[in-house]
Amino acid sequence: MLKIEWDENLCCHAGICVTSLPEVFRVEAGRLQIDPEAAEDQEILAVVARCPSGALQAREISE
Ligand code: SF4
Numbered sequence: 069m070l071k072i073e074w075d076e077n078l079c080c081h082a083g084i085c086v087t088s089l090p091e092v093f094r095v096e097a098g099r100l101q102i103d104p105e106a107a108e109d110q111e112i113l114a115v116v117a118r119c120p121s122g123a124l125q126a127r128e129i130s131e
Pocket of ligand 1: 074079081
Protein backbone atom coordinates (compact mmCIF):
# COMPACT_ATOMS: atom_id res chain seq x y z
CA MET A 69 0.00 0.00 0.00
CA LEU A 70 1.18 3.53 -0.76
CA LYS A 71 1.36 6.45 1.60
CA ILE A 72 1.31 9.79 -0.20
CA GLU A 73 2.60 12.88 1.52
CA TRP A 74 1.88 16.40 0.37
CA ASP A 75 4.05 19.39 1.27
CA GLU A 76 1.81 22.42 0.98
CA ASN A 77 4.82 24.73 1.15
CA LEU A 78 6.24 23.20 -2.03
CA CYS A 79 2.95 22.84 -3.93
CA CYS A 80 2.64 25.38 -6.74
CA HIS A 81 -1.06 24.51 -7.27
CA ALA A 82 -0.54 23.49 -10.87
CA GLY A 83 -3.43 21.08 -10.40
CA ILE A 84 -1.94 18.16 -12.29
CA CYS A 85 -2.79 15.75 -9.49
CA VAL A 86 -6.44 16.75 -9.09
CA THR A 87 -7.12 16.82 -12.82
CA SER A 88 -5.23 13.60 -13.58
CA LEU A 89 -6.68 11.45 -10.81
CA PRO A 90 -9.59 13.24 -9.11
CA GLU A 91 -10.74 10.09 -7.31
CA VAL A 92 -7.45 10.11 -5.39
CA PHE A 93 -6.52 13.79 -5.18
CA ARG A 94 -9.13 16.38 -4.25
CA VAL A 95 -9.10 19.76 -2.59
CA GLU A 96 -11.22 20.32 0.50
CA ALA A 97 -11.15 23.63 2.34
CA GLY A 98 -7.98 24.59 0.54
CA ARG A 99 -6.08 21.46 1.47
CA LEU A 100 -5.21 18.51 -0.69
CA GLN A 101 -6.90 15.32 0.48
CA ILE A 102 -5.44 12.06 -0.78
CA ASP A 103 -7.09 8.63 -0.89
CA PRO A 104 -4.37 6.19 -1.95
CA GLU A 105 -6.87 3.33 -2.09
CA ALA A 106 -8.98 4.91 -4.84
CA ALA A 107 -6.70 3.88 -7.71
CA GLU A 108 -3.97 1.43 -8.60
CA ASP A 109 -0.54 2.15 -7.15
CA GLN A 110 1.01 2.51 -10.61
CA GLU A 111 -1.54 5.16 -11.59
CA ILE A 112 -0.83 7.13 -8.43
CA LEU A 113 2.94 6.84 -8.84
CA ALA A 114 2.64 8.15 -12.39
CA VAL A 115 0.86 11.26 -11.12
CA VAL A 116 3.36 11.76 -8.30
CA ALA A 117 6.15 11.62 -10.88
CA ARG A 118 4.45 14.39 -12.89
CA CYS A 119 4.07 16.77 -9.95
CA PRO A 120 6.16 19.76 -11.10
CA SER A 121 7.06 21.06 -7.64
CA GLY A 122 8.09 17.92 -5.80
CA ALA A 123 5.29 18.48 -3.29
CA LEU A 124 4.10 14.88 -3.57
CA GLN A 125 6.14 12.02 -2.16
CA ALA A 126 5.13 8.37 -2.25
CA ARG A 127 6.38 5.52 -0.14
CA GLU A 128 5.35 1.96 0.42
CA ILE A 129 3.93 1.10 3.81
CA SER A 130 3.04 -2.28 5.20
CA GLU A 131 -0.68 -2.83 5.70
S1 SF4 B 1 0.60 18.23 -8.96
FE1 SF4 B 1 1.98 18.80 -7.29
S2 SF4 B 1 2.24 21.01 -7.50
FE2 SF4 B 1 0.44 20.43 -8.69
S3 SF4 B 1 -1.30 20.74 -7.31
FE3 SF4 B 1 -0.67 18.59 -7.15
S4 SF4 B 1 0.77 18.58 -5.43
FE4 SF4 B 1 0.56 20.70 -6.06
